[in-house]
Amino acid sequence: MLVEEAVNFLVTRCDGVYLDLTCGGGGHLKYLSDKLSPAAILVGIDRDPEAISATKENLKSIPQFTRILKGDFCRFDEMARTLELDKIDGILLDLGLSSHQLDSAERGFAYMQDGPLDMRMGREDDLTAEVVINSYSETELGLLFKEFGEEKRAKIAAWTICRERIKGEIKTTAQLRRVLESVLPARD
Numbered sequence: 523m524l525v526e527e528a529v530n531f532l533v534t535r536c537d538g539v540y541l542d543l544t545c546g547g548g549g550h551l552k553y554l555s556d557k558l559s560p561a562a563i564l565v566g567i568d569r570d571p572e573a574i575s576a577t578k579e580n581l582k583s584i585p586q587f588t589r590i591l592k593g594d595f596c597r598f599d600e601m602a603r604t605l606e607l608d609k610i611d612g613i614l615l616d617l618g619l620s621s622h623q624l625d626s627a628e629r630g631f632a633y634m635q636d637g638p639l640d641m642r643m644g645r646e647d648d649l650t651a652e653v654v655i656n657s658y659s660e661t662e663l664g665l666l667f668k669e670f671g672e673e674k675r676a677k678i679a680a681w682t683i684c685r686e687r688i689k690g691e692i693k694t695t696a697q698l699r700r701v702l703e704s705v706l707p708a709r710d
Contacts, residue, residue, distance in 0.1 A: 536562065537558070545566030548581050563607070640652065
């Protein structure tokens, strides 16, 4: 189990200070809590307000002092100053989408369920996938798909989206899936 391996390598002091800079629902922190003494300090940071709420709920019964903050790990240096911690014994980053984001159709990350074309990590962000899909140029979409999606057929995907959106805006994950499944092979 990956969380077990990560925690086993991370823990160097049972009473240390440990940070999860992408805490999601708090699963890694909860597992970490089981390996630490009650004197340890756990800090969770996430940019998604829903993840912050889930983490607080998930960790309310653990014995360690916890601090759960809203923020972006890219600005950790600024946040570290506000935490006023003398020493940090371990930092965990689980980069990628959380199962909550993937399982919630309204978040728009997975197209197995129909939902709005959102895909924002934090709901306060203005830029949604709907805005990107409906306003970026064919060149911009192609670069986005190639660079961030590592899509081999990025140009044809971008061309297909631009052709389709002439008929009307693409607003849902199901619409986007229908547009793309004609030009992109299904992935396992």
